[in-house]
Amino acid sequence: QVQLVESGGGLVQAGGSLRLSCAASGRGRTFTSYAMGWFRQAPGKEREFVAAISWSGGTTYYADSVKGRFIISRDNVKNTVYLQMNSLKPEDTAVYYCAADSLSSAVVTTRDDDYDYWGQGTRVTVSS
Numbered sequence: 021q022v023q024l025v026e027s028g029g030g031l032v033q034a035g036g037s038l039r040l041s042c043a044a045s046g047r048g049r050t051f052t053s054y055a056m057g058w059f060r061q062a063p064g065k066e067r068e069f070v071a072a073i074s075w076s077g078g079t080t081y082y083a084d085s086v087k088g089r090f091i092i093s094r095d096n097v098k099n100t101v102y103l104q105m106n107s108l109k110p111e112d113t114a115v116y117y118c119a120a121d122s123l124s125s126a127v128v129t130t131r132d133d134d135y136d137y138w139g140q141g142t143r144v145t146v147s148s
Contacts, residue, residue: 021047024137026141027042029116030144032108034146036146038144039102039105040105041102042100042101042103042139044120045099049122052125054121055075055129057121057128058070058103058119059135060144067132073092080092086112091104101118111146113145113146114144120137123136
């Protein structure tokens with residue numbers, strides 16, 4: 021069992037940057053047992069994949085809509101995964117969720133069904 025808590029959301033102007041954090045805690049398996057992902061859900065839309073990272077950080081994958089602007093990383097000592105968001109656009113406005121995949125730590129996946137633990141989300145609003 022792992023608990024995930026996101027932070028770092030807020031209001032930012034278009035072109036600005038934000039850094040989201042997701043802290044993991046819990047008993048049992050270590051943080052490196054999980055591949056981690058970020059998803060987002062905009063108002064009136066379905067949840068969509070943003071980025072994912074393997075247990076070592078050696079493999080990352082991004083949605084086309086954020087590629088070149090967002091960077092996912094993790095600190096396995098601090099049990100935290102990050103999402104650095106640069107050149108933000110109004111269409112990036114959403115609630116951002118981090119998620120943990122306990123079945124495959126080395127392979128990243130874009131499917132939300134493959135993630136079994138989720139945080140409560142942090143809201144990001146980008147003004148034009």
